[in-house]
Amino acid sequence: MRRILIMGATSAIAEATAREFARRGDALFLVGRSAERLQAIAADLKLRGATAAECHVLDARGMDRFPALVDSAAEVLGGLDTALIAHGTLSDQAACEASVETMMQEFATNALSAMALCTLLANRFAAQRHGTIAVISSVAGDRGRQSNYVYGSAKAALSAFTSGMRQRLHSQGVRMVTIKPGFVDTPMTVAFRKGVLWASPATAARYIVRAMIKGTPVLYVPWFWRPVMAIIRAVPEFIFQRLRL
Amino acid sequence: MAEPITSWRSGPGSSWGNLLHYSHRVVPLTHRFAALPDSSPLLAYGNGRSYGDVCLNQDGVLLATRGLDRFIAFDSVSGVIECEAGVLLNDLIELTLPYGWFPPVTPGTGFVTLGGAIANDVHGKNHHRVGSFCNHVLEFELQRSDGTVLRCTPEENREWFCATAGGLGLTGLIRRVRLQLRPVPGPWLGGDSRRFRSLGEFFELDRVSGGNYEYTVAWLDCATGKSHLGRGVYMRGNHVPGREPVKSRLPVRLPLTPPFSLINGLTRNFLNQAYFHRPAAEQSAARWHYQSFFYPLDGILELNRMFGPKGFFQYQCVIPEAVAERSLTEIFERIAGSGERSFLAVLKMFGRIPPLGMMSFPRPGATLALDFPNHGARTLALLEALDAITVAAGGAVYPAKDARMSQDSFQQYFPNWRQFKAYVDPAFSSSLWRRVTQ
Numbered sequence: 262m263r264r265i266l267i268m269g270a271t272s273a274i275a276e277a278t279a280r281e282f283a284r285r286g287d288a289l290f291l292v293g294r295s296a297e298r299l300q301a302i303a304a305d306l307k308l309r310g311a312t313a314a315e316c317h318v319l320d321a322r323g324m325d326r327f328p329a330l331v332d333s334a335a336e337v338l339g340g341l342d343t344a345l346i347a348h349g350t351l352s353d354q355a356a357c358e359a360s361v362e363t364m365m366q367e368f369a370t371n372a373l374s375a376m377a378l379c380t381l382l383a384n385r386f387a388a389q390r391h392g393t394i395a396v397i398s399s400v401a402g403d404r405g406r407q408s409n410y411v412y413g414s415a416k417a418a419l420s421a422f423t424s425g426m427r428q429r430l431h432s433q434g435v436r437m438v439t440i441k442p443g444f445v446d447t448p449m450t451v452a453f454r455k456g457v458l459w460a461s462p463a464t465a466a467r468y469i470v471r472a473m474i475k476g477t478p479v480l481y482v483p484w485f486w487r488p489v490m491a492i493i494r495a496v497p498e499f500i501f502q503r504l505r506l
Numbered sequence: 507m508a509e510p511i512t513s514w515r516s517g518p519g520s521s522w523g524n525l526l527h528y529s530h531r532v533v534p535l536t537h538r539f540a541a542l543p544d545s546s547p548l549l550a551y552g553n554g555r556s557y558g559d560v561c562l563n564q565d566g567v568l569l570a571t572r573g574l575d576r577f578i579a580f581d582s583v584s585g586v587i588e589c590e591a592g593v594l595l596n597d598l599i600e601l602t603l604p605y606g607w608f609p610p611v612t613p614g615t616g617f618v619t620l621g622g623a624i625a626n627d628v629h630g631k632n633h634h635r636v637g638s639f640c641n642h643v644l645e646f647e648l649q650r651s652d653g654t655v656l657r658c659t660p661e662e663n664r665e666w667f668c669a670t671a672g673g674l675g676l677t678g679l680i681r682r683v684r685l686q687l688r689p690v691p692g693p694w695l696g697g698d699s700r701r702f703r704s705l706g707e708f709f710e711l712d713r714v715s716g717g718n719y720e721y722t723v724a725w726l727d728c729a730t731g732k733s734h735l736g737r738g739v740y741m742r743g744n745h746v747p748g749r750e751p752v753k754s755r756l757p758v759r760l761p762l763t764p765p766f767s768l769i770n771g772l773t774r775n776f777l778n779q780a781y782f783h784r785p786a787a788e789q790s791a792a793r794w795h796y797q798s799f800f801y802p803l804d805g806i807l808e809l810n811r812m813f814g815p816k817g818f819f820q821y822q823c824v825i826p827e828a829v830a831e832r833s834l835t836e837i838f839e840r841i842a843g844s845g846e847r848s849f850l851a852v853l854k855m856f857g858r859i860p861p862l863g864m865m866s867f868p869r870p871g872a873t874l875a876l877d878f879p880n881h882g883a884r885t886l887a888l889l890e891a892l893d894a895i896t897v898a899a900g901g902a903v904y905p906a907k908d909a910r911m912s913q914d915s916f917q918q919y920f921p922n923w924r925q926f927k928a929y930v931d932p933a934f935s936s937s938l939w940r941r942v943t944q
Contacts, residue, residue: 273536273573298537305576308601448536448573 269348524817552619558909591621627672634857651933672863697743767814
C-alpha cells in the first residue's frame with residue numbers, strides 16, 4: 262500500500278489518478294481549496310477501495326504552510342512515500358501581458374509553489390531513502406509560444422527543476438517523474454475545440470499511475486506528444502518567431 | 507471565461523441514432539455544488555444513449571453531467587446506493603456486484619447515466635415483475651433554475667418526484683440519486699431459449715413464462731419473406747449462483763463511421779436467419795454472463811456507426827394486450843409492404859405495475875422495438891403509418907427513442923402532458939419538447 266499526498270486533488274487529472282490508486286487500495290491525503298469538493302471526492306475514493314482518503318484545505322499559494330502540510334500528511338497516513346503535485350491554473354495570457362502582478366502570481370502558482378513542495382518532499386524522501394514524486398508539467402513547457410508563454414515558462418521551469426532534482430535523488434533511491442500532458446479533456450480546457458489528439462482524464466490517469474509505479478523519468482501523455490514536441494523544439498528560432506502557433 | 511460552442515470530445519451534441527447534428531453550448535458540470543448557469547434553454551446531457559432529440563437542445567445549453575460521477579454512500583447490507591447523477595450503470599455494477607447487489611432494472615445498455623435512467627423512467631426485461639426504474643428510486647435531488655433544491659422521494663415532494671420520473675429532463679437538473687438495489691447470487695443468469703413460429707406462440711410462451719422467470723424477452727426474425735413473419739427466439743432467465751470469470755472481455759471499437767450503411771438487405775437477411783437458425787436459439791439449460799444477457803450490443807462500442815453517416819431511427823411502441831396480436835400483425839404487414847426493413851426487432855410484454863412518473867412510457871401491453879436505417883422521406887412515411895396503428899390501438903411511442911413523432915401523436919400517447927407542463931422548469935427545454943408541444 263502506498264501512502265500518497267495529492268496536491269490539487271480536485272483537478273480532473275488528479276481525481277482520475279486518485280481513482281486508479283484507490284482501486285489498488287492505497288491511502289490518500291487530498292489537498293485542495295474547496296472543502297466540500299474534497300470531501301465529495303474523498304467519500305467516492307473510499308467507496309472505490311482507498312484504504313484512507315483524508316482531506317486538507319489549502320491554497321497552493323500558501324507556501325509558508327507547506328512544512329506543516331507535509332508533516333500532517335505523514336502523520337495522518339502513518340508515513341509518506343508518494344506525492345503527486347497536480348495543482349495549476351491555465352493562465353489568461355492576455356491578462357498576464359497586461360499586468361506584471363498577474364504574470365508573477367501565475368508564475369508563483371504554477372512554478373514556485375510546486376518547486377517549494379518538491380524541495381520539502383525531496384528532503385523527507387531522501388532521508389528515508391525511498392519515495393516517488395510526480396509533478397504535472399506540460400508539453401507547453403517544451404517551448405514558449407506566444408499564445409501561452411507565461412503558463413509555458415512556468416511549466417518549463419518545473420521541467421528543468423524536476424530534471425535536476427531527479428539526478429540529485431537518483432542515487433538516494435527516490436524517483437522523480439515529470440508528467441507532460443498534451444491535450445486532456447478537463448474543465449481547464451473547456452474553451453477549446455476537441456479533436457482526435459485529446460485524451461480523457463481516465464486514460465491519462467492510467468498512464469500516470471503506471472509511470473509512477475515504474476519510476477519513468479519523463480512521461481508524455483499520450484505518448485505521441487514526445488515526437489511532436491521533438492519536432493517543435495527542433496524548429497530554428499528565426500523560423501519559429503514567424504509562426505503563429 | 508470564454509463561452510465555448512464546442513462539440514465535446516465524447517459526445518454532447520449528438521445522440522445514439524446519429525440523425526441530428528445540432529449546435530449547442532456545452533457546459534461540463536464537474537461537481538454537485540455549483541449553481542446552474544444563468545442562461546437558457548438548459549438541458550442535462552448524460553451519456554447520449556437516447557436515440558433521438560430527447561437529450562438535445564438545438565442552439566441551447568447542454569449541461570454535461572458525466573463529470574458528476576462520484577459515489578456518495580453504499581450500504582452493502584441493505585443494498586442502498588447513493589451517488590451523483592452522472593454515474594453510469596456499468597460503473598455502479600462494477601462497485602456493487604462483488605457485494606451481491608445489482609440494479610433493480612436495467613435497459614439494454616450499461617452505458618446510461620442514473621439521471622438519464624430517471625428522466626426516461628427506463629425499463630428492462632423484468633418489467634413484468636418489478637416495474638420500471640423509478641419504482642426503485644428512493645430519493646433524488648432536483649436543482650431548479652430559481653435556485654431551489656428539492657429533495658424528492660415517493661413521499662416527500664411527491665408531485666415533483668412523479669413529474670421528474672420519466673419527465674425527460676425538463677423539470678430541472680437531477681444531481682444526486684439514492685437507489686434500492688436488488689440482491690443477486692453472482693454475475694450469472696440461467697434459463698432457456700426457445701424458437702417460436704408465430705405471434706400466437708409468442709403470447710403462449712410468455713403467458714407460461716412470466717411467473718417463473720424474472721427476465722423475459724423475444725427477438726424477432728427480420729429477414730424478408732412471409733414465412734418469417736412473427737417468428738423469433740424467446741429468452742427467459744433468472745439470476746443464478748456462480749463466480750465472476752477471471753478474464754473479462756475487452757470491447758471491440760468501431761472507430762470511424764463508414765461512408766455508407768453496413769446494414770442492407772443482404773446483411774440483414776443473413777444475420778437474422780443465422781440468428782434464428784443457430785443451435786443456441788433452442789437451448790434448454792442456457793447460462794449467460796450478465797453482460798451478454800443484458801448488454802449483448804455493448805461488446806461493440808459505437809455500434810450505432812454501422813448505420814453509416816445518415817444514422818437510423820428507432821421505433822418503440824407499446825400496444826395494449828387486448829389488441830396486441832392484431833396491431834402487431836398490422837405493423838409487420840405495413841413494414842413488409844413499405845420496402846423499409848428493420849434490422850433488429852425486440853418484443854417484450856410489460857406487466858401491470860404502474861409507473862410513478864406522470865409521463866412514463868411503460869404501461870400494460872406488448873412493447874416492440876425496431877430500428878430502421880435512415881432513408882429520409884420513405885422511412886419517415888413508414889413511421890407515420892406505424893404511429894397511426896399505435897394511436898388507433900391506444901398505445902404509445904417511447905420518447906427516449908423518438909426523433910420524429912408528430913405533436914398530435916405525442917399528445918395522444920401522453921395525455922398528462924398539459925398537467926406535466928406546470929412542472930417544467932422555465933429555463934429548461936429540449937429539442938423534443940419544443941417539437942411535440944409548440
